[in-house]
Amino acid sequence: MPGSEELARLLEVRGLERRLGSGAGGFRITVPEFTLSAGDRVAVVGPSGAGKSTFLAILALALRPDRAAALLLRRGLGGPLVDAGRLWGRGDEAGLAALRAGAIGYVPQTAGLLPFLTLRRNIQLTQELAGRPDPGLVEALAARLEIGGALDRLPGQVSVGQRQRAAVARALAHRPAVVLADEPTASVHPSQADEVLRLLRDTAEAGAAVLLSTHDLPRAAAAGLALLGCVPEEGTEPASVLRPLPAAA
Numbered sequence: 001m002p003g004s005e006e007l008a009r010l011l012e013v014r015g016l017e018r019r020l021g022s023g024a025g026g027f028r029i030t031v032p033e034f035t036l037s038a039g040d041r042v043a044v045v046g047p048s049g050a051g052k053s054t055f056l057a058i059l060a061l062a063l064r065p066d067r068a069a070a071l072l073l074r075r076g077l078g079g080p081l082v083d084a085g086r087l088w089g090r091g092d093e094a095g096l097a098a099l100r101a102g103a104i105g106y107v108p109q110t111a112g113l114l115p116f117l118t119l120r121r122n123i124q125l126t127q128e129l130a131g132r133p134d135p136g137l138v139e140a141l142a143a144r145l146e147i148g149g150a151l152d153r154l155p156g157q158v159s160v161g162q163r164q165r166a167a168v169a170r171a172l173a174h175r176p177a178v179v180l181a182d183e184p185t186a187s188v189h190p191s192q193a194d195e196v197l198r199l200l201r202d203t204a205e206a207g208a209a210v211l212l213s214t215h216d217l218p219r220a221a222a223a224g225l226a227l228l229g230c231v232p233e234e235g236t237e238p239a240s241v242l243r244p245l246p247a248a249a
């Protein structure tokens with residue numbers, strides 16, 4: 001019988017590797033072991049170009065790993081751990097799409113909103129794909145992220161910060177088990193950045209796991225996030241490894 005710690009585990013990675021490009025112009029990222037459980041809040045930190053976005057894109061199932069001894073995701077507490085590595089291996093695009101839609105909320109670094117849909121429709125999209133419509137939650141997220149007045153505008157008609165906050169709302173609107181946010185506070189005003197972090201904290205307290213990347217180590221540490229380092233490795237080619245870091249003093 002699995003223990004309660006195992007049942008709370010929402011994401012599990014072991015022996016993961018991905019290479020981008022080749023030779024001196026290439027890059028390799030390795031993740032020996034990484035897990036996220038319900039309630040976890042983790043910040044990936046590291047220098048620019050160290051591989052934070054690549055790591056998040058792999059976990060979001062947007063980028064295929066070259067090798068993964070385990071890449072497991074759970075759609076929610078009580079559900080089974082699904083082997084995404086096996087889905088990649090057998091080219092099961094429908095299975096991967098269902099796992100992305102049901103388990104993951106992803107904020108890409110450049111927001112990734114569809115330009116021909118209003119902010120409201122962009123946010124509703126994750127609810128539709130997951131089969132969890134909830135117009136009240138769209139309104140509540142928009143109000144909290146201060147984009148309520150912009151919901152019926154297109155992404156091209158709002159500021160970069162408003163687009164980024166809409167991307168955060170879209171990633172949370174379907175109540176995913178795992179939230180992956182690539183620098184979600186990079187383009188927003190400092191007071192709104194704190195509110196984004198509070199919203200992600202509340203999301204974790206409601207039973208999700210939250211992993212974000214950031215260059216703002218002081219804000220992440222002050223918000224009580226655990227730190228995961230994307231650490232450049234010495235060697236013949238540019239490479240990084242993901243390792244837990246001690247809590248910042």
Ligand SMILES: Nc1ncnc2c1ncn2[C@@H]1O[C@H](COP(=O)(O)OP(=O)(O)OP(=O)(O)O)[C@@H](O)[C@H]1O
Nearest residue numbers: 020021025026027047048049050051052053054055
């Ligand atoms: N297609 C590619 N071919 C070769 N190298 C690539 C490719 N795409 C990205 N890279 C390299 O992979 C490394 C990791 O990039 P990534 O965007 O994941 O870093 P990051 O830590 O998120 O950076 P930043 O903090 O600046 O956003 C970089 O050194 C980048 O130059």
